[in-house]
Amino acid sequence: MVHRDIKPDNVMLAEGHAVVTDFGVAKAVESSTGASSLTSLGVALGTPAYMSPEQAAADPHVDHRADIYALGAMAYEMLTGRPPFTGATPQSVLAAQVTQAPDHVTVHRASVPPALAETVMRCLAKKPADRFQQADELVPLFDALLTPSGGMTPAGTQPVPAVDYSALARRASPLRVAGLFVLAGVGVAAIVFALVRALGLPDWVFFGGVGRGRRWPAPPAYTR
Incomplete structure (x- = not known):
């Protein structure tokens, strides 16, 4: 199937998917003498x-590579705000499609990632043989471009080694774990006590916080 009229008006977004509509000018591709041809000939x-x-x-x-070109033209407009070619009349636009090369995407929007710009420009190659030959070829390219780094690994980075949590658990004896908890508790208590002294608070504030369940002297009564 060759759609032959891929454009923004014929692509709708529904639940996170792009849906192609309006197959009014689409033609089925048939095999003829070993090559693909359209059932209707000679009409633009x-x-x-x-x-x-x-x-x-x-x-x-x-053939289907015309739809890949149209996809590139639509992506070009999405990135730059204008189609690859414009003109006063439809005939002038058609003539430009045949005879002129479009401006590079970055001419109109320099911030477009180079990999994305080159992908779009390849879709717009004049010769069908110079374009992507199947739409499936574009899927991994766009998937890579959707990563935070735009499909490129940041320089100077190293892969993070995997942590063997099962080995860590085997090495952690109950006595070691208990000792670590005791040390952590003592450390927290020391920090709290130091803060109480630094702020000039009475000692019962510290003992009331760390001695839950025990009876400590009641705080002194304040009188006006």
Whole structure:
């Protein structure tokens, strides 16, 4: 199936997925003498701003790579705010599709990651053989570009070694664990006691906090 009219108006977002609509000008691809050809020949159909050069020239051998070109044109517009070619008339846009090379994505938006810009520009290659040959080729590229580093490993980083928690558990004896808890408790108590003294608070504040369940002298009564 060759859609032949991939454009923003025909792509809808639903529950996190892109859904292609309007197959009014789509044509089924059939096998003929070992090659793929369209059942209707010699008619340029589609939307000029997103039509591949072979579509614009009414090439009878348009195949699925025309849809890859249209996807590139749509991505180009999403990134730059304009389609690859514009013109006063549909005919001028069709002529540009056939004869002119589009400006590089970064000409209109320098902040686009280089890998993404090159992917889009390859989709817009004039010759179908120079584009991605299957849409499946684009999936891993876009998946990589969605990572925080844009598909690139930051320089100077090293992989984090895996921690063998089972080995750590085997080495942790009950006595060692109990000793660590005692040391941690003593350390916390020492810090709290130091804070009580530093703030000038009475000792019963410290003993009341660490001696839960024990009876300590009641705090002195304050009178006005």
